[in-house]
Amino acid sequence: MQLTEALTIIREHLSADLRLCRIRLITGFNPLHLKTFLQAHLQQRIPASQVVVLTDVYGDLTGAVERLQPSTVDMCAIALEWPDLDPRLGFRQLGGWGYRELADIAVDAQSKLVAIKESLENLPNHFPVALSLPALALPPVFYTPSWQLCGVEIGLRRAADELALWAAGRPNIRLVRSQRQPVDVRTPQAFDFKGELMAGLPYTIAHADQLAHAFALLLVPPVPKKGLITDLDDTLWAGIAGEVGPEAVSWDLDRKTQLHGLYQQLLHALADQGVLIGAASKNDPEVVEAVFRRTDIVLPRECVFPVEAHWNAKSESVTRILDTWNVHADSVVFVDDSASELAEVKATHPEMECIRFDPQDYREVHSLLYRLRDIFAKQTITQEDGLRRESLRAGSVFRKEALGPGVSHENFLRDAEARITFDFAAAANPRSLELVNKTNQFNLNGTRYNQTEWQDSFGGPNAFAVSASYRDKYGPLGVIAVLAGQASETAVTVNTWVMSCRAFGRRIEYQCLKAILDRFLAQEIVFEFSPTPRNEYLQESLKLFLREQPAGRFNISRAVFLDKCPKLYHEVEIHNE
Amino acid sequence: MKLKSIMNDLRQRLAQCFSLVFPDLKVPALYSASSSSVAAWDSLAAIILANVIEEEFQVKLDYDVLPELVSFDLIMNYLDSDDLNNDHPKSDYLKNNNGIS
Numbered sequence: 144m145q146l147t148e149a150l151t152i153i154r155e156h157l158s159a160d161l162r163l164c165r166i167r168l169i170t171g172f173n174p175l176h177l178k179t180f181l182q183a184h185l186q187q188r189i190p191a192s193q194v195v196v197l198t199d200v201y202g203d204l205t206g207a208v209e210r211l212q213p214s215t216v217d218m219c220a221i222a223l224e225w226p227d228l229d230p231r232l233g234f235r236q237l238g239g240w241g242y243r244e245l246a247d248i249a250v251d252a253q254s255k256l257v258a259i260k261e262s263l264e265n266l267p268n269h270f271p272v273a274l275s276l277p278a279l280a281l282p283p284v285f286y287t288p289s290w291q292l293c294g295v296e297i298g299l300r301r302a303a304d305e306l307a308l309w310a311a312g313r314p315n316i317r318l319v320r321s322q323r324q325p326v327d328v329r330t331p332q333a334f335d336f337k338g339e340l341m342a343g344l345p346y347t348i349a350h351a352d353q354l355a356h357a358f359a360l361l362l363v364p365p366v367p368k369k370g371l372i373t374d375l376d377d378t379l380w381a382g383i384a385g386e387v388g389p390e391a392v393s394w395d396l397d398r399k400t401q402l403h404g405l406y407q408q409l410l411h412a413l414a415d416q417g418v419l420i421g422a423a424s425k426n427d428p429e430v431v432e433a434v435f436r437r438t439d440i441v442l443p444r445e446c447v448f449p450v451e452a453h454w455n456a457k458s459e460s461v462t463r464i465l466d467t468w469n470v471h472a473d474s475v476v477f478v479d480d481s482a483s484e485l486a487e488v489k490a491t492h493p494e495m496e497c498i499r500f501d502p503q504d505y506r507e508v509h510s511l512l513y514r515l516r517d518i519f520a521k522q523t524i525t526q527e528d529g530l531r532r533e534s535l536r537a538g539s540v541f542r543k544e545a546l547g548p549g550v551s552h553e554n555f556l557r558d559a560e561a562r563i564t565f566d567f568a569a570a571a572n573p574r575s576l577e578l579v580n581k582t583n584q585f586n587l588n589g590t591r592y593n594q595t596e597w598q599d600s601f602g603g604p605n606a607f608a609v610s611a612s613y614r615d616k617y618g619p620l621g622v623i624a625v626l627a628g629q630a631s632e633t634a635v636t637v638n639t640w641v642m643s644c645r646a647f648g649r650r651i652e653y654q655c656l657k658a659i660l661d662r663f664l665a666q667e668i669v670f671e672f673s674p675t676p677r678n679e680y681l682q683e684s685l686k687l688f689l690r691e692q693p694a695g696r697f698n699i700s701r702a703v704f705l706d707k708c709p710k711l712y713h714e715v716e717i718h719n720e
Numbered sequence: 721m722k723l724k725s726i727m728n729d730l731r732q733r734l735a736q737c738f739s740l741v742f743p744d745l746k747v748p749a750l751y752s753a754s755s756s757s758v759a760a761w762d763s764l765a766a767i768i769l770a771n772v773i774e775e776e777f778q779v780k781l782d783y784d785v786l787p788e789l790v791s792f793d794l795i796m797n798y799l800d801s802d803d804l805n806n807d808h809p810k811s812d813y814l815k816n817n818n819g820i821s
Contacts, residue, residue, distance in 0.1 A: 145775050146768070146771050146772055146775055147737075147740060147772050147775050147776060150740040150741065150768075150772065151740065154740065154743050157743070173764070175764055175767060175768065176768075176771070179768070337783060338783070341783040342763070342767060342783065344767070348771060
């Protein structure tokens with residue numbers, strides 16, 4: 144991003160109507176351009192808010208971290224540099240670079256790092272902090288030649304790394320990973336020597352932009368995609384299985400097809416973290432199954448669901464997989480070696496990200512491995528991530544049996560042995576916010592929250608958040624619904640209500656309403672509803688209680704609910720009432 | 721006529737730079753802006769303005785010259801002078817770049 148573009152973005156969002164999102168930027172140096180770029184990058188990530196970046200006095204990073212008051216801002220970014228640990232590790236002070244000073248510098252740096260750690264430790268767990276370790280190289284303070292790594296430097300780096308290691312274990316702190324090796328101070332990419340001496344601006348514009356972008360991604364992370372649909376021949380493995388036979392396709396070093404083995408390995412890792420992996424292949428299904436039966440396969444068959452192997456168009460397969468997963472095309476990536484297949488799928492599902500796997504282009508495949516990691520990257524892996532694949536498989540069985548010949552849907556629900564557990568301490572569960580921020584089809588109003596906004600919404604004495612976990616004889620789904628709002632003596636106002644698409648068709652939504660009516664003994668529920676382009680399922684589910692399609696806030700009284708609610712068969716358990 | 725048109729183009733593009741850095745400044749005050757007449761024009765704003773001008777005109781404005789560039793007219797004159805440490809002669813540059821903004 145250029146400075147001009149950054150200023151333009153900021154200017155376009157100067158509006159009194161937008162909610163303010165306040166960021167504290169802490170640096171020991173003048174953060175001039177870093178501040179501008181941080182504001183612009185964050186503004187792009189949260190266009191519905193007006194981002195305001197606040198700074199502290201320069202030259203005292205440790206003190207600024209100590210003074211940080213989480214109640215006054217929504218999040219914080221800290222750019223640590225060597226001079227913050229000891230001014231002699233910079234160029235703006237003349238405190239001495241002699242060998243006699245080294246031991247003292249190391250002690251100083253250590254004590255500053257301890258002070259920073261103590262201040263960070265006092266921040267609440269829900270307060271997001273992005274932290275970057277020193278990105279610029281150390282000045283020529285060591286007596287050893289520049290091509291030799293000095294013990295004191297190792298000690299300084301280790302002390303900073305220890306802070307980083309501790310910070311990485313905190314739920315609220317995210318660390319910037321420098322894309323490059325430590326930047327040489329003499330190279331112009333990151334360090335502006337003249338800027339540092341003339342104006343206290345050590346970062347080049349390009350580096351300020353890069354760091355600000357990293358901060359913005361850490362503070363407002365992109366929503367990870369949910370699934371990946373892969374081609375098989377010449378993508379998941381090398382060779383056309385139908386032509387050379389299931390035993391002759393390969394993915395190993397010996398046959399110079401390791402690229403495919405690495406791709407399988409990555410998909411296996413993604414499946415383990417809850418990413419849905421499906422396959423769409425123009426192939427004989429028997430041949431495909433034979434390849435998956437091979438003992439050396441890296442991506443096991445059970446990680447791939449469903450497998451669409453036939454001779455029809457790829458887009459048909461992709462559509463069926465999306466239906467099985469019940470997810471929207473924009474949450475899914477399609478990978479294929481054929482440009483024409485990619486184009487065919489893209490034409491049917493324009494929102495889907497379609498990526499070419501070209502086994503002839505090693506550099507491209509190498510970059511694809513990292514790209515896929517980023518597309519599906521998560522801050523934490525929850526219990527639900529591990530359940531997702533199995534619950535989808537179970538959901539497919541659920542739907543097949545529910546729609547099977549001679550099966551009454553009512554009897555099917557009655558015999559499903561469903562159990563719902565409501566937890567009224569859901570505000571503190573990270574899964575609740577994750578679900579709120581990624582659910583589209585069953586979402587009361589589409590409002591997304593950052594961690595601070597989410598926690599702040601429970602500030603009042605009557606605020607509540609309840610989650611619902613579900614299991615039936617087909618398996619557990621984990622935490623699949625969250626409701627939040629305020630309860631008064633007569634009414635409950637619900638301003639957040641989401642439910643995972645994996646849980647549709649089980650009448651869980653009605654049990655949720657019953658749970659809050661019972662819990663708060665309310666006579667009505669007020670819904671802070673807004674239609675979104677994607678929340679038709681929620682609207683459909685509530686239609687039976689309403690005379691007309693809602694356009695905004697609406698109520699359902701206890702009497703109407705009890706009168707119209709279909710029969711519920713779930714066994715219900717309440718926690719933290 | 722051509723020179724006049726180039727000058728107008730340069731003037732407009734410089735005005736856009738000013739408008740980005742000092743959003744409260746409107747035409748025609750913008751064309752007579754100076755560090756003494758614009759309260760927001762401090763040393764940091766001067767650096768931002770210089771960097772925006774660098775991007776817009778693909779030139780390098782050194783820290784050393786910033787103290788001299790304290791008004792719209794002075795910057796305009798500077799951009800129009802041959803003092804710039806630019807690989808391309810400015811007249812050629814302006815002819816070859818019909819507005820990058």
